[in-house]
Amino acid sequence: MGERMASPPVIEALCEFRFVPTEDWDWTLPGRIYERVKGDFPERADVHAKALRVPVEAGQGTSLEVLESLERVQLKRSDGTAMVQVGANLLVVNQLRPYNGWEQLRSLIARIYSEYGTLSGQTHLARIGLRYINQIDVIDDFSQWAEIVTVAPPLSGALQRTLTGFYQRYEILHDVPPGLLLLQVGNRRQGAQNALMLDLDFATQPNAVPSGEEAILDWLDNAHDRIYESLVASLSEATLRRFGRSVR
Numbered sequence: 001m002g003e004r005m006a007s008p009p010v011i012e013a014l015c016e017f018r019f020v021p022t023e024d025w026d027w028t029l030p031g032r033i034y035e036r037v038k039g040d041f042p043e044r045a046d047v048h049a050k051a052l053r054v055p056v057e058a059g060q061g062t063s064l065e066v067l068e069s070l071e072r073v074q075l076k077r078s079d080g081t082a083m084v085q086v087g088a089n090l091l092v093v094n095q096l097r098p099y100n101g102w103e104q105l106r107s108l109i110a111r112i113y114s115e116y117g118t119l120s121g122q123t124h125l126a127r128i129g130l131r132y133i134n135q136i137d138v139i140d141d142f143s144q145w146a147e148i149v150t151v152a153p154p155l156s157g158a159l160q161r162t163l164t165g166f167y168q169r170y171e172i173l174h175d176v177p178p179g180l181l182l183l184q185v186g187n188r189r190q191g192a193q194n195a196l197m198l199d200l201d202f203a204t205q206p207n208a209v210p211s212g213e214e215a216i217l218d219w220l221d222n223a224h225d226r227i228y229e230s231l232v233a234s235l236s237e238a239t240l241r242r243f244g245r246s247v248r
Contacts, residue, residue, distance in 0.1 A: 006244025008231075009134040009198075010099040015109045015220065016131070017116075019089040020124040029120055030073035030086040036115050041075035041084055084112055089126075091116050102224050110217055117213070128216065129203040130223045134231065135188075136196040136239070148196060148239050151185050165189075172230075177222040178208035183230060198234055200227045 034044055049071040072087030085092040093109050117123060136148055145152040153166055167186035174181060184199040202223040204210070210219045232240065 004101075004228075004245065005240070008099065008243055009136055010097075010132055011135045012094065012096050012131075012133045013099055013105055014092060014094045014131050015105075016127070016129040017091040017113065017125060018127040018129075019091075019120075019122045020126050021089050022122070025088045026120075027070065027088075029116075030075075032119050033084070033086055033115055034073070034075055036119070037075060037084065037112070040077060041082070042078055043076040045074045045076065046070055047072045047074060047085075082108070086116070089122070106217065106220065106224075109220065110213070113216070114213065123211065125204075125209050125211065125216075126206075127204055128209060128219065128223075129201060130220055130227065131199070131201040132227050132231070134198040134200075136198070145196060148236055149185065149198070149234050150236060151183070151234050152196075165194075174202075174226050177204075177210075177219045177226075179204050179219075179223060179226075181226060181230060183234070185234065198231065200230055202227050 034041070038044075047070075049069055072085050072090060075084040075086070077083070081096050081098065083092075083094040083096075085094065091113065093105075093112050095105050095108070099105070143154075146154055151168060151170070153163060154160065155163075165187050168184070170181075170183040172181040172183060173179075179202050182199075182201040182203070184197075184201075186197055187194040188197050189195075204219070210216050232245070235243075
């Protein structure tokens with residue numbers, strides 16, 4: 001992969017595992033995982049989903065009923081830097097700032113995945129996703145953006161007008177590993193200023209989901225490499241130097 005960035009602009013990295021649904025999924029599982037990892041993730045929070053139900057014999061004056069159900073359980077580090085999320089047939093590992101490199105995140109993912117598999121017995125995956133969300137420091141206007149990234153305005157001709165915002169989305173197929181890279185780039189308003197966001201999400205294809213812990217970790221290693229390559233290709237030479245990567 002060559003030289004790495006000394007200080008990449010990552011604000012969040014996450015790995016998501018979606019398992020083939022089972023009818024007998026056990027909601028005691030989050031609590032049992034918590035007992036295994038509470039030394040590192042002592043804070044627990046429940047996330048509920050809400051839905052509206054209309055009574056079958058609805059008439060004038062009938063009020064809607066709000067239904068609330070447990071969607072997932074979040075296990076958090078006390079300093080807010082990382083989180084494990086467990087839901088029905090769902091496992092997510094989130095790493096926030098500071099991001100200390102792929103090897104450290106990979107080790108955490110492997111540990112949590114192993115704990116989940118041991119306790120749940122689930123091995124059949126429907127999807128694996130590895131996602132990196134990057135943010136470039138707030139800038140004043142769009143005129144600088146072409147100097148920061150390679151996938152951004154300016155526009156030309158009749159479209160060359162004052163921009164108040166932009167968003168671009170690219171879906172890119174890869175063979176190694178088999179998967180689809182979703183690259184999204186755009187601005188996010190922060191008060192009177194803008195931040196530039198680069199969101200890279202690499203996911204398995206439905207017919208090419210690896211099985212077995214070793215194969216899964218190998219897929220994740222390759223997915224991480226494709227994400228990193230794409231991030232480098234999305235940034236200008238000046239920006240790469242800004243984040244500690246020399247340009248040869």
